[in-house]
Amino acid sequence: MHILYAVTTCSDRVYRQLFSHVKVKPAFQSQKYHRLLIEGLAAHTQVDVVANAPVNRSNLDKAFVSLPNETEGGARYHYIPAIRNPIVKLAFVAAGTFFKTLFLARKGSVVIVDCLNRTTAFFALLAAKLRRCRCVGIITDLPDMLGGGRFSKKMANFVIRHCTDYVLLTDAMNDYIQNKDKPYVVLEGHSDISMGEKEPSMDKKKPIRTVFYAGGVSRQYGLEGFLLADIPNTRLEIYGPGDYVKDLQQLAEKDPRIIYGGMLLNTEIVTKEQEATLLVNPRPTHEEFVKYSFPSKTMEYMASGTPVLTTRLPGMPKEYYPYVDFIEEESAGGIAAALKKVLSHSDEELFHKGMAARAFVLEGRNNVVQAKKLLQMLEP
Numbered sequence: 001m002h003i004l005y006a007v008t009t010c011s012d013r014v015y016r017q018l019f020s021h022v023k024v025k026p027a028f029q030s031q032k033y034h035r036l037l038i039e040g041l042a043a044h045t046q047v048d049v050v051a052n053a054p055v056n057r058s059n060l061d062k063a064f065v066s067l068p069n070e071t072e073g074g075a076r077y078h079y080i081p082a083i084r085n086p087i088v089k090l091a092f093v094a095a096g097t098f099f100k101t102l103f104l105a106r107k108g109s110v111v112i113v114d115c116l117n118r119t120t121a122f123f124a125l126l127a128a129k130l131r132r133c134r135c136v137g138i139i140t141d142l143p144d145m146l147g148g149g150r151f152s153k154k155m156a157n158f159v160i161r162h163c164t165d166y167v168l169l170t171d172a173m174n175d176y177i178q179n180k181d182k183p184y185v186v187l188e189g190h191s192d193i194s195m196g197e198k199e200p201s202m203d204k205k206k207p208i209r210t211v212f213y214a215g216g217v218s219r220q221y222g223l224e225g226f227l228l229a230d231i232p233n234t235r236l237e238i239y240g241p242g243d244y245v246k247d248l249q250q251l252a253e254k255d256p257r258i259i260y261g262g263m264l265l266n267t268e269i270v271t272k273e274q275e276a277t278l279l280v281n282p283r284p285t286h287e288e289f290v291k292y293s294f295p296s297k298t299m300e301y302m303a304s305g306t307p308v309l310t311t312r313l314p315g316m317p318k319e320y321y322p323y324v325d326f327i328e329e330e331s332a333g334g335i336a337a338a339l340k341k342v343l344s345h346s347d348e349e350l351f352h353k354g355m356a357a358r359a360f361v362l363e364g365r366n367n368v369v370q371a372k373k374l375l376q377m378l379e380p
Helices: 011-019 028-042 087-105 118-131 150-162 171-176 193-197 221-229 243-254 267-273 286-290 296-304 318-325 330-341 347-364 368-376
Strands: 001-005 045-052 068-073 077-080 110-114 134-139 165-168 185-186 209-213 234-239 257-258 278-281 308-311 325-326
Touching: 001 028, 001 087, 001 118, 011 028, 011 068, 011 087, 011 368, 028 045, 028 077, 028 267, 028 296, 028 308, 028 368, 045 087, 045 118, 068 296, 077 087, 087 118, 118 134, 118 221, 134 150, 134 368, 165 368, 171 185, 171 286, 209 267, 209 330, 221 234, 221 330, 234 286, 243 257, 267 296, 278 296, 278 330, 296 308, 296 347, 308 330, 318 347, 325 330
Parallel strands: 001 045, 001 110, 045 077, 110 134, 134 165, 165 185, 209 234, 209 278, 234 257, 278 308, 308 325
Antiparallel strands: 068 077
16 A cells, blocks of 8 residues: 655654754644654555645744655655745645645555645645545544634635545544544554653652643643642643743742743653653643544653653543543642642652553554554555
8 A cells, every 4th residue: 555645744854954943843743643653654554755844934044945855764755845935835835735646646545634734635635536546634633623714724624524534533523523434543642662762760760859741831720730739859840832931931930849941852852751750731621622632742641651640631542541640620729639649659659650651552552553553444
């Protein structure tokens, strides 16, 4: 089987080349999700990637960057030129995606698109239709529940309606898009199989107990909960962008228990996850969109071998429950109580809990295993 994967992404090498020196980096969650699935598919079959690097005016200094084709992780990347000007970029992405997909596709090829990469997905879908190829739509979020204009949502929903197959994060997504007769597979996410080479150990842990969070930084109950818990010899490290960064930086200057580290490359984040004592994801569960999602952060956290404290997300399969700890009450007091309960355990007990979670996701949910499930859906 030949896979054509059209998406706004780039290889890990190009990501470091373009963005390691810039302050505002593209969201690495999306980059990592697609890179891992591409590498998982390439472990089983031939994969060509029609790649649109995630550049814009905030993260690209040059007006134009021509990226050579390359092979990484077993997949061949075919790059559309990286352009800073948004209007010119749109034209290049549209034409480049359409013609590269049309040229690379052959009889029996399967085209895979990220339905939220609207321009890339639309023109890859169009090329797939002309080549009479199956087109698999990956839906990581529902367009109707995201920000953006009306036209953007309509375009994403158009792509969703016209795909022949789907990769979904939860079963609830299939009900929402009212899919009754098209094949789909539920893959809540995938862990990085190469994490098996980065063996955790207690010697790597920081001497001061560290509660760690990486992701969007907004005013939620997490920070207040940590301060309310007031656990001795414990600090909170936060990494990521968001509308609460300035306030957080001011708090960190006054309180040595709080460290805000800005935005780092994902490889740096993974190292810090393995050095931490506890990884937290206090994501609110009361909003409607949550039952249609599964944070990729959860997979990354678990694969690190450090124990995870999270809210009881409705999209999380029950098989995960024995391997994580839960915040039962979503308030500052509830988070404080959960932190106290989890951190009452010894370092050895916490380490063993984290290692059990690591074994679960690396053995049964790694990107090679999950990619195989997708390919099985596509078999004749």
